[in-house]
Amino acid sequence: MSMTMSELAAKTGIPRVTISRVLNGFKYVSEETKSRVYAAIEENGYEPNLLARSLVLQKSNLLAFVVPDIHLSFYSEMIDLVEQGAMAGGMHLLPFNSLFDPAREQRILSVASQLRVDGMILVPVKTGDTMANATSLKSVRHKLVIFDYHEAASHTTVGMDNWKAGYLAVERLRQLGHRRIAMLEGGLAEESKVQSARGRGFRAAVQELGLSPAQCPVFSGPWGKRGEYFEYGYELTRSHMADFRRLGVTALFAFTDGVALGAMRALMEAGLRVPDDLSIVGCDDLDFAAFLAPPLTTIRQPREAMAAGLLAGLNADRISHTKFDPIFVERGSSAPPRKGKG
Amino acid sequence: MSMTMSELAAKTGIPRVTISRVLNGFKYVSEETKSRVYAAIEENGYEPNLLARSLVLQKSNLLAFVVPDIHLSFYSEMIDLVEQGAMAGGMHLLPFNSLFDPAREQRILSVASQLRVDGMILVPVKTGDTMANATSLKSVRHKLVIFDYHEAASHTTVGMDNWKAGYLAVERLRQLGHRRIAMLEGGLAEESKVQSARGRGFRAAVQELGLSPAQCPVFSGPWGKRGEYFEYGYELTRSHMADFRRLGVTALFAFTDGVALGAMRALMEAGLRVPDDLSIVGCDDLDFAAFLAPPLTTIRQPREAMAAGLLAGLNADRISHTKFDPIFVERGSSAPPRKGKG
DNA sequence: GTGAAAGCGCTAACAC
DNA sequence: GTGTTAGCGCTTTCAC
Numbered sequence: 001m002s003m004t005m006s007e008l009a010a011k012t013g014i015p016r017v018t019i020s021r022v023l024n025g026f027k028y029v030s031e032e033t034k035s036r037v038y039a040a041i042e043e044n045g046y047e048p049n050l051l052a053r054s055l056v057l058q059k060s061n062l063l064a065f066v067v068p069d070i071h072l073s074f075y076s077e078m079i080d081l082v083e084q085g086a087m088a089g090g091m092h093l094l095p096f097n098s099l100f101d102p103a104r105e106q107r108i109l110s111v112a113s114q115l116r117v118d119g120m121i122l123v124p125v126k127t128g129d130t131m132a133n134a135t136s137l138k139s140v141r142h143k144l145v146i147f148d149y150h151e152a153a154s155h156t157t158v159g160m161d162n163w164k165a166g167y168l169a170v171e172r173l174r175q176l177g178h179r180r181i182a183m184l185e186g187g188l189a190e191e192s193k194v195q196s197a198r199g200r201g202f203r204a205a206v207q208e209l210g211l212s213p214a215q216c217p218v219f220s221g222p223w224g225k226r227g228e229y230f231e232y233g234y235e236l237t238r239s240h241m242a243d244f245r246r247l248g249v250t251a252l253f254a255f256t257d258g259v260a261l262g263a264m265r266a267l268m269e270a271g272l273r274v275p276d277d278l279s280i281v282g283c284d285d286l287d288f289a290a291f292l293a294p295p296l297t298t299i300r301q302p303r304e305a306m307a308a309g310l311l312a313g314l315n316a317d318r319i320s321h322t323k324f325d326p327i328f329v330e331r332g333s334s335a336p337p338r339k340g341k342g
Numbered sequence: 343m344s345m346t347m348s349e350l351a352a353k354t355g356i357p358r359v360t361i362s363r364v365l366n367g368f369k370y371v372s373e374e375t376k377s378r379v380y381a382a383i384e385e386n387g388y389e390p391n392l393l394a395r396s397l398v399l400q401k402s403n404l405l406a407f408v409v410p411d412i413h414l415s416f417y418s419e420m421i422d423l424v425e426q427g428a429m430a431g432g433m434h435l436l437p438f439n440s441l442f443d444p445a446r447e448q449r450i451l452s453v454a455s456q457l458r459v460d461g462m463i464l465v466p467v468k469t470g471d472t473m474a475n476a477t478s479l480k481s482v483r484h485k486l487v488i489f490d491y492h493e494a495a496s497h498t499t500v501g502m503d504n505w506k507a508g509y510l511a512v513e514r515l516r517q518l519g520h521r522r523i524a525m526l527e528g529g530l531a532e533e534s535k536v537q538s539a540r541g542r543g544f545r546a547a548v549q550e551l552g553l554s555p556a557q558c559p560v561f562s563g564p565w566g567k568r569g570e571y572f573e574y575g576y577e578l579t580r581s582h583m584a585d586f587r588r589l590g591v592t593a594l595f596a597f598t599d600g601v602a603l604g605a606m607r608a609l610m611e612a613g614l615r616v617p618d619d620l621s622i623v624g625c626d627d628l629d630f631a632a633f634l635a636p637p638l639t640t641i642r643q644p645r646e647a648m649a650a651g652l653l654a655g656l657n658a659d660r661i662s663h664t665k666f667d668p669i670f671v672e673r674g675s676s677a678p679p680r681k682g683k684g
Numbered sequence: 685g686t687g688a689a690a691g692c693g694c695t696a697a698c699a700c
Numbered sequence: 701g702t703g704t705t706a707g708c709g710c711t712t713t714c715a716c
Contacts (some may be wrong), residue, residue, distance in 0.1 A: 097422065
């Protein structure tokens with residue numbers, strides 16, 4: 001077992017209180033004493049007990065960041081960015097992965113709460129239950145910022161404007177000349193506000209920009225337990241290939257890049273070329289997007305800005321709602337439709 | 343603030359000690375009392391303070407899992423698998439991301455240690471420093487299992503046999519008829535045992551299987567700050583395209599799938615077809631591997647088995663060293679070499 | 685079955 | 701500048 005502060009004190013002859021004071025940056029300690037203390041700590045490999053410290057301080061310096069799928073580069077990059085900021089403020093970031101599972105999320109919320117985290121950033125899995133959980137926790141103890149979800153008026157929210165992302169996809173594809181655009185929506189659109197917002201933006205754009213809803217269908221399918229985007233996009237595309245042909249669809253908008261990748265593979269297997277036969281636009285600008293063949297046109301989330309917004313939201317006293325604009329990144333998977341189509 | 347146990351006691355008239363006993367599964371409590379306590383907890387939204395509890399119990403029920411790149415699906419899947427096992431044992435898993443940065447790893451080790459985690463699974467960034475850190479920590483307090491690294495005799499180690507993975511790649515490509523195989527090694531081979539072991543296995547196979555080392559070069563390049571595998575593979579391949587041509591290389595083995603993806607893209611841009619002109623074999627079987635065009639032949643790490651091994655190592659009293667065999671997964675990116683070459 | 689008392693490792697007033 | 705005291709929220713003997 002590691003030694004305690006008292007033991008360190010006994011061993012070195014330095015009073016326990018003095019050690020504590022040095023560790024807490026207390027002013028009235030002589031430089032000489034300070035160095036003696038640091039030397040003693042170093043020499044004996046003493047490590048303060050965060051548990052005890054947090055208990056008396058009523059502050060753990062812990063921040064929780066709960067994401068639904070840590071493996072998505074979007075979230076893992078956000079975690080890295082937020083962590084840097086947290087560390088600069090002397091906090092530690094604990095990342096958690098809810099895997100889109102409400103029960104799991106519930107457990108995570110509970111653990112984090114019992115660990116007495118000082119703050120939490122949460123990407124809720126669904127609306128009802130989770131928000132209730134989160135709300136109860138928030139009112140109880142820590143700061144809470146809802147990320148990626150914009151309809152929680154009772155909490156600070158930060159995220160990209162997902163509605164705009166869906167809108168932007170249609171707008172840009174239309175500018176390229178496309179008139180028949182299909183969307184691959186998420187299988188959790190009922191539950192996930194992120195997914196549904198993108199779909200709503202898409203539908204709104206179709207209406208407002210004078211396209212035909214009948215020619216711009218939104219497809220979705222059953223969602224696996226985890227975020228199996230590739231498989232999902234692949235299967236969904238295969239099962240609607242006939243619809244694309246029948247409707248003369250010339251462009252596809254996938255609600256996230258992973259789905260776009262799966263779709264691309266399905267199209268290629270069917271002998272269709274991207275973007276010659278069909279344009280594809282993804283969303284999120286995940287790490288692999290630029291490296292596909294062809295490189296994926298996508299809608300990027302402004303991560304750095306959002307990370308800063310998250311931290312700011314955590315520190316703020318008042319509730320706020322911040323939406324960041326999506327960024328259209330044009331790459332090789334989109335092009336004007338071929339003549340005779342669209 | 344959340345209420346304390348004493349407050350709950352005062353409010354409900356149930357003695358504090360009784361509540362504590364119920365929460366800790368003490369035997370001599372009447373069923374009636376138990377339900378009263380549970381009801382009281384539920385009703386008042388009481389949440390036990392893990393900090394205080396761990397302090398007195400001298401046990402946090404926390405496990406740390408430190409990986410170098412949480413975004414790699416290999417690691418995030420391992421985290422999920424280990425977490426399931428941990429939860430079954432009543433522990434909580436805290437994932438940490440060292441980003442291949444020794445300083446960062448050092449900080450994580452320190453925080454985890456100060457948090458008094460009961461156990462730690464560590465994928466060390468490098469050999470020397472980190473192992474020293476880890477050693478000092480281990481001797482002090484918690485259980486330590488080294489993952490993905492096999493030369494720490496002083497600690498329990500668990501991982502795939504990376505040497506065999508490198509060997510297997512050559513062996514299988516040779517069976518397909520390839521004689522000139524290049525390897526794309528990691529930029530951290532000097533520091534990362536995982537990377538270097540794969541390279542050593544590759545080189546050994548070249549020797550033992552009667553291939554010419556001169557015709558089977560191992561390339562590596564400068565490594566970015568984070569694990570930018572795609573870019574790395576892309577740039578590395580571009581910069582050695584002339585070498586491939588000159589040597590008549592017919593197959594490429596990338597030390598991890600991300601690098602293989604980058605390489606594929608570079609090859610395609612150069613007008614080469616996979617696998618017609620060049621076969622590619624990756625390693626790790628990351629989530630996207632099966633969805634590339636063509637699907638990537640790769641060497642899979644047996645994750646479930648390794649997760650179980652990790653947990654077992656954590657629970658064991660004795661030091662052990664477990665190596666799991668790699669699994670060759672043949673997909674579309676590999677084929678026999680064309681006539682006239684190889 | 686239940687209550688009293690002590691203590692986990694640390695910090696924060698207070699005096700000295 | 702340094703020591704003393706009390707207490708953070710909880711669990712655990714030990715009596716009753």
